[in-house]
Amino acid sequence: xxxxxxxxxxxxxxxxxxxxxxxxxxxxxxxxxxxxxxxxxxxxxxxxxxxxxxxxxxxxxxxxxxxxxxxxxxxxxxxxxxxxxxxxxxxxxxxxxxxxxxxxxxxxxxxxxxxxxxxxxxxxxxxxxxxxxxxxxxxxxxxxxxxxxxxxxxxxxxxxxxxxxxxxxxxxxxxxxxxxxxxxxxxxxxxxxxxxxxxxxxxxxxxxxxxxxxxxxxxxxxxxxxxxxxxxxxxxxxxxxxxxxxxxxxxxxxxxxxxxxxxxxxxxxxxxxxxxxxxxxxxxxxxxxxxxxxxxxxxxxxxxxxxxxxxxxxxxxxxxxxxxxxxxxxxxxxxxxxxxxxxxxxxxxxxxxxxxxxxxxxxxxxxxxxxxxxxxxxxxxxxxxxxxxxxxxxxxxxxxxxxxxxxxxxxxxxxxxxxxx
Amino acid sequence: xxxxxxxxxxxxxxxxxxxxxxxxxxxxxxxxxxxxxxxxxxxxxxxxxxxxxxxxxxxxxxxxxxxxxxxxxxxxxxxxxxxxxxxxxxxxxxxxxxxxxxxxxxxxxxxxxxxxxxxxxxxxxxxxxxxxxxxxxxxxxxxxxxxxxxxxxxxxxxxxxxxxxxxxxxxxxxxxxxxxxxxxxxxxxxxxxxxxxxxxxxxxxxxxxxxxxxxxxxxxxxxxxxxxxxxxxxxxxxxxxxxxxxxxxxxxxxxxxxxxxxxxxxxxxxxxxxxxxxxxxxxxx
Numbered sequence: 001x002x003x004x005x006x007x008x009x010x011x012x013x014x015x016x017x018x019x020x021x022x023x024x025x026x027x028x029x030x031x032x033x034x035x036x037x038x039x040x041x042x043x044x045x046x047x048x049x050x051x052x053x054x055x056x057x058x059x060x061x062x063x064x065x066x067x068x069x070x071x072x073x074x075x076x077x078x079x080x081x082x083x084x085x086x087x088x089x090x091x092x093x094x095x096x097x098x099x100x101x102x103x104x105x106x107x108x109x110x111x112x113x114x115x116x117x118x119x120x121x122x123x124x125x126x127x128x129x130x131x132x133x134x135x136x137x138x139x140x141x142x143x144x145x146x147x148x149x150x151x152x153x154x155x156x157x158x159x160x161x162x163x164x165x166x167x168x169x170x171x172x173x174x175x176x177x178x179x180x181x182x183x184x185x186x187x188x189x190x191x192x193x194x195x196x197x198x199x200x201x202x203x204x205x206x207x208x209x210x211x212x213x214x215x216x217x218x219x220x221x222x223x224x225x226x227x228x229x230x231x232x233x234x235x236x237x238x239x240x241x242x243x244x245x246x247x248x249x250x251x252x253x254x255x256x257x258x259x260x261x262x263x264x265x266x267x268x269x270x271x272x273x274x275x276x277x278x279x280x281x282x283x284x285x286x287x288x289x290x291x292x293x294x295x296x297x298x299x300x301x302x303x304x305x306x307x308x309x310x311x312x313x314x315x316x317x318x319x320x321x322x323x324x325x326x327x328x329x330x331x332x333x334x335x336x337x338x339x340x341x342x343x344x345x346x347x348x349x350x351x352x353x354x355x356x357x358x359x360x361x362x363x364x365x366x367x368x369x370x371x372x373x374x375x376x377x378x379x380x381x382x383x384x385x386x387x388x389x390x391x392x393x394x395x396x397x398x399x400x401x402x403x404x405x406x407x408x409x410x411x412x413x414x415x416x417x418x419x420x421x
Numbered sequence: 422x423x424x425x426x427x428x429x430x431x432x433x434x435x436x437x438x439x440x441x442x443x444x445x446x447x448x449x450x451x452x453x454x455x456x457x458x459x460x461x462x463x464x465x466x467x468x469x470x471x472x473x474x475x476x477x478x479x480x481x482x483x484x485x486x487x488x489x490x491x492x493x494x495x496x497x498x499x500x501x502x503x504x505x506x507x508x509x510x511x512x513x514x515x516x517x518x519x520x521x522x523x524x525x526x527x528x529x530x531x532x533x534x535x536x537x538x539x540x541x542x543x544x545x546x547x548x549x550x551x552x553x554x555x556x557x558x559x560x561x562x563x564x565x566x567x568x569x570x571x572x573x574x575x576x577x578x579x580x581x582x583x584x585x586x587x588x589x590x591x592x593x594x595x596x597x598x599x600x601x602x603x604x605x606x607x608x609x610x611x612x613x614x615x616x617x618x619x620x621x622x623x624x625x626x627x628x629x630x631x632x633x634x635x636x637x638x639x640x641x642x643x644x645x646x647x648x649x650x651x652x653x654x655x656x657x658x659x660x661x662x663x664x665x666x667x668x669x670x671x672x673x674x675x676x677x678x679x680x681x682x683x684x685x686x687x688x689x690x691x692x693x694x695x696x697x698x699x700x701x702x703x704x705x706x
Contacts, residue, residue, distance in 0.1 A: 015704065026616040082703070086439060086546035089700040095439040101546075109544040112466060114473050119466075126462040127545055 004098055005063040005179055005210040006084065011093035012055040012234075013079050053079040054234045056093075063098075063178070064208040068215070068225035068242060070249050075231040077214045078183060084212065085181050099178025099210070102128060108168030113157035117148055117167055120156055124171045138174045145196075146170035166193055173200045179210045198223060218246050218324020247322055258282075258290040260387035267381075273308035273347070274372045274380035281368070281389045294363070294410060295395040298356045302332075302370050305349045312377060313345045315352040318369035318384065321408045327366075330354065359412035362405055363393040446696050452548045459547055463555035467530070468562050482563040483570055486522045490515040497635045506637045506668040512574045516665050517634040517658045519567050524596045524654055525625045527560035531604025532621045535612050539706040549699050550692065553604045557597055564593070575665070585664045592660040599653040599684045605691030609698040612705055633658050638671035647679055653687070656680025 054076035061067055069077050082088045084095060085103035110127040111120050121142055125135040135142075143149055146166040148159070156164055182201070201224055205211050215221050221228065221242065228245035230238040238248055259280035267275060280288050282299040292298050302315050316331040332352040333339035369384040393399060397412045453460075472478035490511055497503045498510030505513035534556040535542065535549070542549065575582070611617040632654040633640075641649050650656055657680065659672040 027614040027620075028616060030614065083439060086437070087542075087544065088703045090439060090441050092441060097437040097439065099435065101437070103545060110541050112470055114470050115466065119469070123462050123466050126459045127541060127547065129456070129459075129547065132458050 003062045003064075004060060004096070005065070006059075006061040006098070006212070007096040008057055008059050008084075009094050009096075011057050011080075011083060011090050011095055013053045013076075013083060013088065014050050014091040015053050016050055052091075052234050054083070054090075054231075057231075057234075057236045059229060059236070059239060061210060061212070063210050064205075065227065066205045066211040066213060066225045068213050068221040068228035068245070069231060070215070070218075070221060070228055070245065071231035074233075076234040077231055079234075080231070081181050081183050081212065081214055084179075097179065100129070101179045101181060102172075102175040102177030103181040104169075104172045104183065107172045108164065111156060111164070111168060114155055116155050117143075117146075117152045117159070120167070121171055124168070125175075128172060128175050129177075130175060142170045142174050145173065145200075162193070169193075169197060173197070173204075177209070179212070180204055181212045183214045218249075222246060222323060243323075246324065258288045258387075258389055271372075271381040273306055273310060274313075275305040275307060276370065276372070276381055276383070277303040277305055277349075279303075279368060279370055279386045281387075290389050292389060292391055293395070294361045294391050294393045295358055297358045298360070298389075298391075300354050300356065300368060302352045303350070304352075304372065306345060306347045309344060309346050310374065310380075311344045312374040313342075313380075314339075314373060314375065316371040316373070317354070318371065320367040320369065320384075322365040322367060322388065324367075325408065327408050359396065360409055361391040361393075362408055362410035363391055363396075364408070365390045366408070442700060444697065445693060446700075448692055448696055449548065453550060453554075456547050456551055460551050460555050460558070463551060464558040467556060467559035471559070471562075479566055482566040485563075486515065486518045486567045487570060489518050489522070493518070493635050503636045504640065506639060506662070506666075506670045508580070508662075508666050508668060509578050512571075512578050512580065512666065513637075513662070513668075514635055515571060515574060516662050517632075519564065519571055520592065520596050520657050520661050521629060521632060521634050521654065522567065523560060523564040523593070524600050524657070525629070526563060527557040527597060527600035528604055528607070528625060529621065530556040530560060531600060532607040532611055533618065534604070535608040535702065536615075536618070536706065542706050543703050549702060550605070550695060553601060553608045553695075557601045557604060560600075561593075561597070571665070580666055582665055583667050585667065588660060588664045592657050592664060595653065595660070595681055595684055596657045598688050599657070602684060602687030602689075602691040605688070605695040609695045609702075612698065612702050628652075628654065633671065637662075637668075638676075646673070647675055650676035650679040651683055653680040653684040656684075 057076075057080065059067075069080060071077050079088070081103065083090050084097065085101050087103075108124065110124050112123065115123065121139065122132070122135055126132070143152055146163075146169070148163050148167055151159065151163065156167070159167070198220060201211065201213070205224060211224070213221070213224055225242050228238075228240065228242050228249075229236055230245055230249050238245060240248065259278055261278045262276045278301075280301050280303075281290075281292060282301065283289055283292055284296050284299075286299075300317055302317065304315070306313075314331040314333045316329060318329050319327040321327065332354070333342055365388050367388045368386050369382070370386045371379065371382045373379040373382070393410060396410050398405065398410075475481060477484075493514040494511045498505065498514065503510075531553040534552045538552050541547075542552075574580075607617055607621055611621075631652055638646060638649060638655060638659050656677045659668075660677055660680075662668045663672045
């Protein structure tokens with residue numbers, strides 16, 4: 001018997017984009033439309049345009065492999081998972097699946113707020129395809145994993161969101177299909193619980209089951225998967241070993257110009273009144289460049305427009321390595337006095353600028369993410385991978401030794417060497 | 422599932438082929454059987470939630486058919502003097518209101534079921550037919566509660582049931598099959614056309630007057646009765662009266678047969694239509 005777990009052949013999914021503001025047609029509209037313009041209705045019965053969310057995707061996966069799927073929003077990742085878990089039907093191509101598929105597209109599906117934790121475990125388990133006896137056998141384990149023993153007979157509407165997520169994940173995590181399809185569940189919960197989830201996922205993988213894992217979290221991808229595929233605009237652009245794929249993903253998308261400008265299409269009305277314009281890095285001479293020296297300060301600028309006044313706005317940057325590990329996060333109003341002064345920002349055009357001191361970075365490529373939010377109120381805009389730049393360490397400490405220095409930063413430290421005896 | 426089954430499955434995992442389907446597709450009843458426990462859990466959820474959320478839950482199940490019976494008795498029984506096949510009008514109409522309410526309630530929840538469970542439909546695979554099926558099943562509880570009133574009325578009016586009462590379970594099944602069949606059609610249509618949600622209560626309302634709830638079928642000329650029984654609920658309602666009250670003027674085995682046949686046709690066609698529409702549910706919902 002071959003060890004094939006999943007085979008996907010030339011799979012594609014076409015969606016209709018409805019022209020009307022509402023995607024639900026009513027019977028009355030349909031009838032009126034048909035009478036008004038019979039020809040048009042006959043030619044294009046749904047009154048919509050079509051687009052391919054996914055097309056010409058091929059890959060095969062053996063039992064016991066863990067495959068990561070990475071790509072930007074709208075690249076077709078979720079569509080792929082939905083096809084594999086049989087939630088939606090593909091428009092063309094075919095997929096062959098050997099074994100039971102368990103999907104964690106969204107944990108807690110079917111949870112009912114009025115029911116207790118215990119009742120929801122059974123209900124959710126059944127929805128996920130578990131047998132009653134199976135759920136009974138694992139019940140204690142699920143409860144222990146979710147850490148909600150005391151509240152097991154309380155309706156889940158009284159749970160905190162953390163408890164709710166823990167319980168939901170616990171049920172899903174105890175599903176034992178041959179093939180597990182996971183979408184971004186790790187984005188929830190506190191750090192401790194995320195660690196637990198990751199642990200559970202690697203257990204699943206080490207038990208020899210097949211996992212297809214979609215995430216934006218590059219460090220989770222790197223910890224859990226050996227191989228990845230990259231999707232872009234519905235097409236598969238690369239299948240490679242994880243480190244290579246992550247590197248490719250984090251660096252290749254961007255033009256290496258030292259500046260990222262946001263086009264009108266990239267910005268949805270959901271960010272209103274915040275409108276990002278550009279993110280750029282500059283050398284001390286004020287030139288916008290992709291190539292910076294580690295021994296010189298690096299200036300980062302975020303340019304944006306406010307179409308209306310915003311109170312409590314803060315613009316933040318995330319700095320990450322090309323492997324997706326965070327180095328630091330900083331906000332333009334981190335200083336309390338500055339926050340007081342700039343608390344109410346009037347409509348207008350702004351630049352938030354910071355300077356990262358010389359001798360901070362090690363050699364390599366770095367990724368800047370930006371975020372515009374009002375603390376505890378609203379996140380207007382966030383782009384975790386706004387742009388990247390590379391650092392050249394000519395003249396940095398320790399360059400007289402030709403060797404790789406570990407770690408993303410390379411500070412110049414004030415070493416003292418004393419003779420004490 | 423037994424251990425042997427599990428082992429069997431581990432040895433040879435089932436192979437699923439995912440391909441676009443075109444037009445009419447098979448019913449895949451085996452899939453439905455595989456997920457039978459989910460039917461149970463969803464039914465149980467619907468029942469539990471209904472009685473948890475409304476304080477009047479149980480009282481409501483009694484009040485609704487009871488009040489209808491009172492109104493029917495006053496207006497149709499007393500003022501309009503509609504004949505009632507020789508039994509007291511209150512019990513005559515209540516015996517019909519009960520299965521009618523079962524049907525109307527089951528049809529109502531089944532019609533809305535796909536839309537109200539949209540979050541499940543767009544996230545997880547399971548045979549979609551389970552959703553309307555479970556909603557229909559959950560309506561039986563209200564019926565059983567309302568039935569206790571009927572028992573009380575039978576004692577009050579000194580009606581002794583005959584051996585014909587054994588038909589009752591089959592008649593209940595006939596009502597449910599009809600509700601499920603129409604429910605498959607309407608729930609699938611409602612995913613696509615939301616205004617079906619507004620049309621359904623209106624249809625149910627008209628349908629009640631096409632069903633001998635407030636009047637007996639014996640008012641219909643004999644030669645038209647088989648035609649009249651094309652409405653499956655005619656068979657159910659008159660069957661109920663025959664089974665519980667022993668009325669024979671209004672019912673014939675031919676009528677029950679016609680009603681059952683239509684109910685089965687509606688069910689099977691509903692299932693096929695539902696399956697045909699099923700692949701679009703997750704995209705449209």
